[in-house]
Amino acid sequence: MRLGNTPDRFGPVTRALHWATALIVLAAIGVGYWLAYSEFSLALLKYYGLHKTLGITVLALTGLRLVWHRITAPPRPLPTGTAWKDRLAALVHKGFYVLLIAMPLSGWVAGSATGIDTVIFNRWTLPAIAPVDEGWEKAGFIIHGLTAKLLVAAIALHLGGVLVRALLQRDGTLKRMWAG
């Protein structure tokens, strides 16, 4: 089986990375907002651990995806037939990469600045990447909250685009990412 991408097909590795990232990102957003709107208690600590595990996994998968796409370039996007839609889709795809790095890094900075360890998979403690400091904590959480909103907006645009193409245009875009 060919693992890489071709000029008109997403290979199995790119597809697996796309769907794994999509699932984990959605879970991280859900747990993140749930934590943010919950009254803090020690019982929640394990869910903070879960959120951090999901977020750091996204960072690792995004790093892998960028390296993989250097080794084997993904196919060019299928044109939508409308120039602004093509530009918007390209912007959303690029934006995803920026956000999928900025989100976990800002969370990690903010978490480090609180002085609480970043423990992932209930097992490994990652090093702190910011000093324990209220200013860093505040700035980290502001960026984390802002990037979360941008990510939700990008996902809404992405889903809207995919649905229009799958249900109205029926141009094979979804099939290409699902089945290759």
Ligand code: HEM
């Ligand atoms: C793709 C990765 C990530 C996503 C999508 C994500 C998403 C979110 C969201 C939606 C929130 C709620 C934001 C708000 O209050 O407006 C949040 C809060 C938070 N995130 Fe993340 N996050 C990610 C990665 C991380 C990482 C890697 C860490 C730490 C290592 C982290 C630590 C936190 C913490 C400590 C909170 C605060 C929860 C509270 O308010 O009590 N996040 N995250």
Ligand code: HEM
């Ligand atoms: C929720 C998090 C998601 C993220 C971060 C995400 C990210 C991306 C990115 C960056 C691309 C560009 C190709 C690449 O670099 O791999 C892409 C393509 C694609 N995504 Fe997603 N995606 C998400 C969810 C979804 C969902 C839920 C669906 C379907 C229901 C979907 C369907 C597609 C399709 C069909 C393409 C191919 C577009 C093309 O052929 O040009 N994505 N996605």
